[in-house]
Amino acid sequence: MESNVPSKERNKVAVYVYIGMRVLVVLSIAAFVLFRDWLDAVNATLILGLMLLPSLLKHRYKLYLPFELDLAIVSFIFLSLFLGSLRNFYERFSLWDSILHFQSGILLGIVGFVMVYILNEKSPTKLVMSPIFISLFSVCFSLALAVVWEVYEYAADSWFGYTMQESGLPDTMGDLIVNGVGALIVAVVAFVWMKRRQRLPFAPKKFKKYILSE
Template identity: 25%
Template sequence: MKSKKDQYILTFAITFEILLLITAIVNLINGIKRNCYISLISILCVPFPFILNRLADKKSITLPPRFKAITLLFIFGTQYLGELVGFYFTLWWWDLLLHAFAGFYGVIIGAFLIESVIYHENQNSSKRHTLFLGILAFSFSTTMSTLWEIFEYIADTMLKTNMLQEGFRDTFQDLLAGEIFALVGAIIIYLKLKFKNSSSL
């Protein structure tokens, strides 16, 4: 039986899908193909958090709490508010905010994945595990930030969007924001695990 939180998340996802479908139809009628394409791509993106969560459960991989909700909100912020509503064009800090958040949250996802897949308590010392976890979590997050920039470039090239905005300047600002907050997240996780391991001794 699903919890109330899961029901709320599913309700939000369905409502979001309906909103995107309506947006796609309206833009198609008005001849705004760009927004219609973005709406359709977003419709395909919405199920991904649920698919990833289901696969993680099958493989006994632990994802961060509220993973589905946060990922859905991120899709809503980037695709709907950013592109369709126009926050990327009207709010100069919107793109940086999303990249900073993605960098920070990417570290958390990376830490959970590494903890679930790689860590074996009987094979690694606590000190080595803590350092290893921090490094890999940071690497995971920075890789995600870089892949996002590649996605923006492909979208701008194929769909004539404006995700890259001012070209290389915007790209490096986004990467810098993602890297800085990824580093902050990695340090927090490292210190938390270090304190936890020290307390257990």
């Protein structure tokens, strides 16, 4: 069933959410400074920097980054680092961690797929990679970064007193499995799509203009 909300209105809502998340982090930084909570102020500032990074890279290197993907990246940073770590949502909601790891598996799988697809299309040596290899790479890319995230969680718990890994090894393995499931879904969809359509789904004309132009 299609939504009755016009597409332009949905786009406006997405933009408001996109900007609103950054505004909330800025206001939180001001509050942390006001109450002399320097550690959280520094952490929130780093989080804000990460949220701004996709836009900065897009403008600095003239990359075409679909707004939907940019929004997904910023949302994940906001939900995981800001709400999850700083606002203790990991402790308040038992499924928060699993939901975010599933989301990150999908998101990182898409990023890995787009990266290697670009390499495959633009390589000056006429590099040819099969759809199955590209799909498997997206899974490996997602899982590799998931491992890095688990190291971050361990460091945050050990050094700053967070409780991101409440049950130790079972929590770590559960997170990696959920992440892998999300990445596997992306890999299957990407494989089927490449076999049938042979082009990127993100606005092909703009993609060719900003990425694949000689």
